[in-house]
Amino acid sequence: MQSTNDIKNTDQKTLDHKTLTKSFYLWFWGALTCFSQEHMQTFGYMASMLPILKKLYPDHDDQVEAIHAYTAFFNTNPMLGTVIVGITASMEEARADGQDIDGETINDMRAGLMGPLAGIGDSLIDGTLIPILLGIALGMSSGGSPIGAIFYIVAWVLIAYFGQRFLYFRGYTLGSRAVNILVGAQGAAIRRAIGIVGAMVVGGVLASWVNVTTSLKLRGADGKVFLNLQSKLDSIYPGLLTVLITFFCWWLMSKKHVSAIWTMVILVVISFVGVLVGFFNPGLSY
Amino acid sequence: MTISWLQAAIFGLFACLCSNSCMAGQAVGNYTIGRPLVGGLVCGIVLGDIKLGIACGVAMQLVYIALVTPGGTVSADVRAISYIGIPLAMVAITSQGLNPLGGTAANLAKSIGTLVGTVGTVLYYAVATMNLVWQSFGWKDIEKGKIDRITGVNFGWPWISQMLFSFIPAMLLTHYGATAVTALRTALPMDGIAMKTLFTVGGMLPCVGIAILLRQIVNRPVDFIPFLVGFTLCASLKLNLVSVTIISLLFAILIYEIEMAHNSSSNGGSAAIETNGDDDEEDI
Numbered sequence: 157m158q159s160t161n162d163i164k165n166t167d168q169k170t171l172d173h174k175t176l177t178k179s180f181y182l183w184f185w186g187a188l189t190c191f192s193q194e195h196m197q198t199f200g201y202m203a204s205m206l207p208i209l210k211k212l213y214p215d216h217d218d219q220v221e222a223i224h225a226y227t228a229f230f231n232t233n234p235m236l237g238t239v240i241v242g243i244t245a246s247m248e249e250a251r252a253d254g255q256d257i258d259g260e261t262i263n264d265m266r267a268g269l270m271g272p273l274a275g276i277g278d279s280l281i282d283g284t285l286i287p288i289l290l291g292i293a294l295g296m297s298s299g300g301s302p303i304g305a306i307f308y309i310v311a312w313v314l315i316a317y318f319g320q321r322f323l324y325f326r327g328y329t330l331g332s333r334a335v336n337i338l339v340g341a342q343g344a345a346i347r348r349a350i351g352i353v354g355a356m357v358v359g360g361v362l363a364s365w366v367n368v369t370t371s372l373k374l375r376g377a378d379g380k381v382f383l384n385l386q387s388k389l390d391s392i393y394p395g396l397l398t399v400l401i402t403f404f405c406w407w408l409m410s411k412k413h414v415s416a417i418w419t420m421v422i423l424v425v426i427s428f429v430g431v432l433v434g435f436f437n438p439g440l441s442y
Numbered sequence: 443m444t445i446s447w448l449q450a451a452i453f454g455l456f457a458c459l460c461s462n463s464c465m466a467g468q469a470v471g472n473y474t475i476g477r478p479l480v481g482g483l484v485c486g487i488v489l490g491d492i493k494l495g496i497a498c499g500v501a502m503q504l505v506y507i508a509l510v511t512p513g514g515t516v517s518a519d520v521r522a523i524s525y526i527g528i529p530l531a532m533v534a535i536t537s538q539g540l541n542p543l544g545g546t547a548a549n550l551a552k553s554i555g556t557l558v559g560t561v562g563t564v565l566y567y568a569v570a571t572m573n574l575v576w577q578s579f580g581w582k583d584i585e586k587g588k589i590d591r592i593t594g595v596n597f598g599w600p601w602i603s604q605m606l607f608s609f610i611p612a613m614l615l616t617h618y619g620a621t622a623v624t625a626l627r628t629a630l631p632m633d634g635i636a637m638k639t640l641f642t643v644g645g646m647l648p649c650v651g652i653a654i655l656l657r658q659i660v661n662r663p664v665d666f667i668p669f670l671v672g673f674t675l676c677a678s679l680k681l682n683l684v685s686v687t688i689i690s691l692l693f694a695i696l697i698y699e700i701e702m703a704h705n706s707s708s709n710g711g712s713a714a715i716e717t718n719g720d721d722d723e724e725d726i
Contacts, residue, residue: 190580235468283655308479316474320469341705345697356675357690364676410656410660428635
């Protein structure tokens, strides 16, 4: 497979499996190790491209020149973004073979894909897959059992490792066609469908694990309770207060553009006032 | 319960492995070791009370179930939540004599975890800023053609940032913080306004985490409906999460089929969904 390259165009340069695997591992373990706000994943990217460049360009000066294509800013979802590294590996191979590809072509592809894949990855992985896995794991771990935590570790690491490995080699073999399923019309349908699963599971997580209740009870002159607000609310819709507080937080953050930290501060104020007037009482004692 | 130097150092090491720019890779570091549920298991093993560790981890995981870091901006730091917050919460719960599996203990854990996690974002930005130094080494190496050193810039030097801003803070805060948390009991009585507020907030904090996730998945008002259906299945019908996931898969299949049918009937109007796309015969 590795022959001499004295006649450049007729002599195919092919990356072997070992080099690609090494590049994949460098990305898997090091996409964000040297993270900074200014360059984000740039160094992780360069580190994972290094074995590929060294394989394709025997001459040191060519390697130095080739790495300059990867000095541009790079940041994406590190899981889905693996496919981009795979695609660049195949493009770099084509460039070394003398095809009409230069550093700018490679960079345009990277810059064009990193934004969309970051958005898809954040909603698909952070917004859907992780909450589902964690939601199931939390149920298994209620009562202090370590089973749920172990389930999450095994399930997620297997999905992440084999998923990223698949994406990397998919990117290498298919080139930019690899992302068609993610960005095309079918991809949009799949994303919407998965989004429904995510939304329902998150609703379930909220109902199963969060329970905001009021302790407000109005008493008549004879000392009997004539209004128990919590049981009234439960007869209307179980968990009503929990949903209302969540919608309130959502409204603050997405409509009023309040940051998450200030939203928490507002909850502190609400709690403080609520405790003072007797609306909230966690019923504490030693 | 106290935290020895050795235990504190183990927390420090795990903090290095799991922070947002983590030394154990994103999938294993940030997304596994960094999650509070896993952190609860680790802290439980290290401090010798797995049950309490998991209980704290479960409570804090709820707040951060939807930790998204769009564009590298963080609102909470996982190393601080999992390896400073959980150990301190465990000490606090033990010293207050609370039932580890009770709601009160969980709310205390959430309050401590969120406070530490929010303050901990300082550590995240500190590491990212210090990494600029190593990156400047990297740029010089590239200029001089010493490209082999990039691997060292990416995997070696950042350990120094992590030692300074993950290992040392986690070790010092867990070791000395344990004493401070124990002193809390005498300083703040449980039936006082401060503690009541703290526990009430702890009960509400997961709403913020869920709301952050909702912001991600809700684009139109109708997107709230699947969320509310999931909530109702659990709150009113008392289903568990696996059951809800399976029911949601049915809806996912329906949505997928409708969307695909919608795409193939090149009509594009939103009326096609409402009428199931059946009476749209005209092909352009």
